[in-house]
Amino acid sequence: MSDRAAPPSSPEPPAPRAEGRWRAFEGILRTLRRTERLPSGEKALARLRVEAEAADPSQGDAQTSHPFVRELMRRYVAGTLDPLHVEALWVLLRCDPSQPEFQRFSAELDRTALADRAASIEPSRPSSGRRRTASPERPGKSREVPVLRRRMWAVAAAAALVLTAGLIWTAHSSRPEPRQTRLRQEELRRRSDVLRRLAELDRQARELAAAQEMPKPLPPQPADPPAPSGAESRPTPPSALSPQQEALARRKEEAEKCARLLELQRQFLQRELAGCRTPKSSSGSDEDDAAASSAVPAAALQAPVEVGRVLEVDGASGRAMLVRSTEGAAQRQELTRGIRLASGDRIEIERGGRGSCASLEFGGGTRIDLAANTTLQVVDRNAVRLEAGQLYACVGPQVVEDPRGEYSAPFALQTSAAQILVEEARVEVVFTPSVSLEARLTARVDAGQVHLLNGKGHVLGGKGQELTAGSRSAPLLTDGFQAPIWRGANRPNPELPYGKSNPVLVSDEDAQRSFSTEYALALAHSGELDLRGVQISHGAVDERGFEKEATAALCRIVAREIAQLRRTGLRFAPDPVAGADRALQRPSSGRCEDTVPERSRAVEQLLAEARRAAPELPLVVVASGSLTDLASAWLLDRGIADRVIVATRTAPAAWNMDPWAATVVLERFRCIICHVEFPAGALSLARLQGTRWEFLAARLAGGGNTDFSQFATVTVPGFVRKTQRARFVRGASGDPSDFSFAPDPDGRVWLVTDADARRMAGEFEATFMSAEHLGAPTGAARP
Amino acid sequence: MHDLELYAILIAEHEAMLHAYVLGLVRDANLADDICQETFVQAYRQLSTLRDKAAFAAWLRGIARNLAYAELRRLHREEPTDPVVLQGMEEVFGALDRNPRGQTWQERAQTLAVCLDRLPEVMRSAFELHYLERKTAAEVARLLSVSLHAVLKRLQRARESLANCIERQLGLDPP
Numbered sequence: 001m002s003d004r005a006a007p008p009s010s011p012e013p014p015a016p017r018a019e020g021r022w023r024a025f026e027g028i029l030r031t032l033r034r035t036e037r038l039p040s041g042e043k044a045l046a047r048l049r050v051e052a053e054a055a056d057p058s059q060g061d062a063q064t065s066h067p068f069v070r071e072l073m074r075r076y077v078a079g080t081l082d083p084l085h086v087e088a089l090w091v092l093l094r095c096d097p098s099q100p101e102f103q104r105f106s107a108e109l110d111r112t113a114l115a116d117r118a119a120s121i122e123p124s125r126p127s128s129g130r131r132r133t134a135s136p137e138r139p140g141k142s143r144e145v146p147v148l149r150r151r152m153w154a155v156a157a158a159a160a161l162v163l164t165a166g167l168i169w170t171a172h173s174s175r176p177e178p179r180q181t182r183l184r185q186e187e188l189r190r191r192s193d194v195l196r197r198l199a200e201l202d203r204q205a206r207e208l209a210a211a212q213e214m215p216k217p218l219p220p221q222p223a224d225p226p227a228p229s230g231a232e233s234r235p236t237p238p239s240a241l242s243p244q245q246e247a248l249a250r251r252k253e254e255a256e257k258c259a260r261l262l263e264l265q266r267q268f269l270q271r272e273l274a275g276c277r278t279p280k281s282s283s284g285s286d287e288d289d290a291a292a293s294s295a296v297p298a299a300a301l302q303a304p305v306e307v308g309r310v311l312e313v314d315g316a317s318g319r320a321m322l323v324r325s326t327e328g329a330a331q332r333q334e335l336t337r338g339i340r341l342a343s344g345d346r347i348e349i350e351r352g353g354r355g356s357c358a359s360l361e362f363g364g365g366t367r368i369d370l371a372a373n374t375t376l377q378v379v380d381r382n383a384v385r386l387e388a389g390q391l392y393a394c395v396g397p398q399v400v401e402d403p404r405g406e407y408s409a410p411f412a413l414q415t416s417a418a419q420i421l422v423e424e425a426r427v428e429v430v431f432t433p434s435v436s437l438e439a440r441l442t443a444r445v446d447a448g449q450v451h452l453l454n455g456k457g458h459v460l461g462g463k464g465q466e467l468t469a470g471s472r473s474a475p476l477l478t479d480g481f482q483a484p485i486w487r488g489a490n491r492p493n494p495e496l497p498y499g500k501s502n503p504v505l506v507s508d509e510d511a512q513r514s515f516s517t518e519y520a521l522a523l524a525h526s527g528e529l530d531l532r533g534v535q536i537s538h539g540a541v542d543e544r545g546f547e548k549e550a551t552a553a554l555c556r557i558v559a560r561e562i563a564q565l566r567r568t569g570l571r572f573a574p575d576p577v578a579g580a581d582r583a584l585q586r587p588s589s590g591r592c593e594d595t596v597p598e599r600s601r602a603v604e605q606l607l608a609e610a611r612r613a614a615p616e617l618p619l620v621v622v623a624s625g626s627l628t629d630l631a632s633a634w635l636l637d638r639g640i641a642d643r644v645i646v647a648t649r650t651a652p653a654a655w656n657m658d659p660w661a662a663t664v665v666l667e668r669f670r671c672i673i674c675h676v677e678f679p680a681g682a683l684s685l686a687r688l689q690g691t692r693w694e695f696l697a698a699r700l701a702g703g704g705n706t707d708f709s710q711f712a713t714v715t716v717p718g719f720v721r722k723t724q725r726a727r728f729v730r731g732a733s734g735d736p737s738d739f740s741f742a743p744d745p746d747g748r749v750w751l752v753t754d755a756d757a758r759r760m761a762g763e764f765e766a767t768f769m770s771a772e773h774l775g776a777p778t779g780a781a782r783p
Numbered sequence: 784m785h786d787l788e789l790y791a792i793l794i795a796e797h798e799a800m801l802h803a804y805v806l807g808l809v810r811d812a813n814l815a816d817d818i819c820q821e822t823f824v825q826a827y828r829q830l831s832t833l834r835d836k837a838a839f840a841a842w843l844r845g846i847a848r849n850l851a852y853a854e855l856r857r858l859h860r861e862e863p864t865d866p867v868v869l870q871g872m873e874e875v876f877g878a879l880d881r882n883p884r885g886q887t888w889q890e891r892a893q894t895l896a897v898c899l900d901r902l903p904e905v906m907r908s909a910f911e912l913h914y915l916e917r918k919t920a921a922e923v924a925r926l927l928s929v930s931l932h933a934v935l936k937r938l939q940r941a942r943e944s945l946a947n948c949i950e951r952q953l954g955l956d957p958p
Contacts, residue, residue, distance in 0.1 A: 018946065020871020025949055026914055027807030028875070028892050029899060031799055033915050034812075038802050040819035041794035047820070048787055048827055608900045612893075 318357030509625020898948035
């Protein structure tokens with residue numbers, strides 16, 4: 001429809017109820033689209049902690065027991081703390097009060113705070129605490145000298161505090177996030193903003209100093225001593241200087257204070273950013289200082305920073321190597337006791353037994369033991385000071401929770417990575433072996449304070465928590481890493497790059513004879529599968545072209561079946577979406593990229609779901625028919641190749657429906673190919689009678705169904721016995737039907753060469769004949 | 784575990800929901816942040832008065848609503864005092880509170896984002912600029928090089944389409 005028809009005067013709907021719903025939608029969509037982290041919860045918690053500590057000082061730590069920090073906290077609780085100082089408070093709470101810089105810094109600011117307090121309680125002065133003196137420029141007016149000085153002092157302190165907060169924030173805000181690129185850009189933007197403000201502050205200080213050049217020598221001016229707590233400020237005694245000289249002298253004095261504070265700030269920032277080891281000399285000129293202040297953060301962030309040391313290396317238990325990048329070149333050396341670890345270092349345990357090969361110590365006494373087949377990467381220095389380190393994400397970039405939450409032995413856990421935030425560094429530990437849970441184990445976390453967080457930020461456990469393998473939030477003690485690892489993703493077949501935790505899209509071509517769609521619906525109903533949709537692709541071979549409207553007609557039939565199942569109480573049963581009606585045509589160039597895609601609703605859904613999936617947890621498309629829609633989706637957006645894994649079968653008939661689409665998919669996507677016939681004879685189908693699934697008995701009676709096998713690779717533990725990595729090789733004839741697979745350890749194809757068919761039957765019984773389904777009403781469920 | 788640590792879990796679970804709710808009320812992200820922060824603090828102090836633990840989300844929204852009203856009154860801004868408007872909001876958030884699959888709130892809410900993805904590109908771009916990036920209709924028209932008339936039309940259609948889709952997703956009756 002044209003945009004010119006029936007112009008609305010306003011996009012607002014009239015009904016108040018609809019308006020309310022719309023407000024809710026808008027709030028939700030804007031919240032979901034928000035790129036930066038929501039700060040309210042964290043700040044509320046911080047406030048509550050401060051309140052709790054203020055009420056019970058015994059709960060405080062070294063930071064909060066410092067009088068300056070305590071004074072800031074008192075004001076914060078009273079609601080009288082300036083917002084700028086609130087940020088400073090968070091910074092100070094993370095600092096080590098034993099550092100001399102902290103003491104000097106707080107002493108300077110404390111003096112200001114005390115002077116403020118003294119001025120505010122002075123009874124003999126006007127309530128505003130102003131001291132009026134004759135203005136040299138305008139004799140009839142008065143001037144507020146102390147207030148001006150205090151304001152300048154406060155502005156300089158506040159600016160310096162904000163700079164501290166900003167720079168420290170930028171120094172440690174590089175945790176991996178799903179929107180890492182965006183956050184990185186944001187971080188760079190903020191950093192440049194902070195540097196710009198610092199340069200601006202410098203410029204102002206220089207201008208101020210230049211403006212205070214004395215026209216003639218002044219008599220010596222006593223420095224303004226810090227006002228003691230509770231002391232009253234006395235009026236300045238009459239001076240022999242002219243008012244102009246007096247004003248200039250004061251301004252110079254204030255400029256010097258600003259400069260001192262700036263210098264103090266620089267040193268403070270340098271120590272924070274450079275690991276408190278390389279204090280910069282303050283003897284340079286202003287220009288040098290300005291250049292140095294600009295250079296410090298970048299250099300401090302990029303230069304390797306020492307984060308720990310090697311406590312012990314047991315050569316008998318394994319071979320540990322240190323890979324260190326020096327002037328752009330990676331150098332390998334054997335790990336030996338006493339080596340100082342720096343950011344960017346990588347430690348690889350190449351071989352060894354089950355025991356610890358190397359023990360590392362990070363700041364604050366955090367100790368990590370590494371065993372064989374483990375790689376530890378020191379990612380960066382983190383300026384946040386923690387008590388003993390936090391394990392904030394583990395088992396892959398995204399921790400995934402199986403909705404059912406039951407893991408019983410035997411259970412194989414494929415650990416891929418752990419990210420650990422220790423006192424001074426963020427390290428990533430990568431495990432190559434899988435961890436097998438062979439019996440129920442009980443373990444206790446004794447080393448340090450460990451918070452187990454999943455990808456959603458939920459705290460799953462803590463120090464001293466009793467950990468029971470197989471329970472819902474069971475961290476496990478692994479061979480590679482002597483610390484708890486949350487159970488992580490459920491991969492029933494560790495050889496394959498997916499599992500039940502992945503989002504799944506079913507593409508079924510033979511819904512009248514197979515039961516892949518029903519299986520997916522049953523798993524989704526019981527919450528075991530994240531089913532994103534059901535697609536219908538055409539399966540009939542028709543001179544390599546599909547029957548017009550046949551896919552849509554089949555889709556309508558499946559939609560009726562699903563609707564009937566839904567009426568029996570089946571939850572999460574999405575309506576099917578129709579795929580393409582025609583096969584892809586091989587372009588004359590023979591290049592996949594030159595193919596003209598076939599658009600359909602299924603392609604749109606594939607694109608949307610693939611874009612939503614993370615590369616770490618890709619969308620699994622279980623395809624049993626033509627691969628036309630998958631190939632078309634890739635042709636429309638090639639970026640989805642890393643976000644989709646295809647589980648399909650080796651039925652030549654299925655691939656011959658659209659051989660060129662199969663070529664595109666097998667060349668561009670990661671594919672798992674499995675072809676095992678379902679042992680229908682092993683089942684007692686009579687148990688299905690009277691359930692919502694009784695119609696499946698008739699389908700299985702025909703036998704010979706192989707559609708289920710590719711689904712079993714995703715969901716059935718122990719189904720896959722053996723796989724072989726391979727790559728797709730086109731035949732010399734140029735015919736899309738002429739192809740083969742060549743063994744390749746890095747190939748994009750996993751060929752399942754041995755599988756346990758009986759486990760498929762077991763899975764069928766466990767799913768369709770479970771108590772959850774047997775008791776369901778069946779009256780309408782006879783598709 | 785310290786009670787504040789337990790409360791941190793509750794905060795993590797409800798932060799996005801509360802932010803979305805308050806944002807719907809006040810339509811100002813910064814103000815919403817402040818109100819959310821205050822809501823969590825107030826809720827913690829009054830946690831002992833909560834009788835039905837399962838109704839924590841709704842209870843939290845009630846506190847947030849009162850705080851938002853107070854803040855809007857203080858700022859002399861518009862107040863969504865019409866109870867039918869609030870009922871409409873509560874219908875949406877109540878539907879999202881029901882959680883038979885054990886998902887987080889964000890995961891449940893993500894199903895609504897599907898509807899946005901389904902919008903045709905011309906509508907979606909206008910919608911995102913106007914509603915999510917808070918550009919005025921005239922600014923959207925300038926950015927998209929179309930007439931104001933066309934933008935208003937696209938916004939109306941996008942909104943209707945989106946509302947229908949989301950209501951279907953949440954199983955809500957038409958208003």
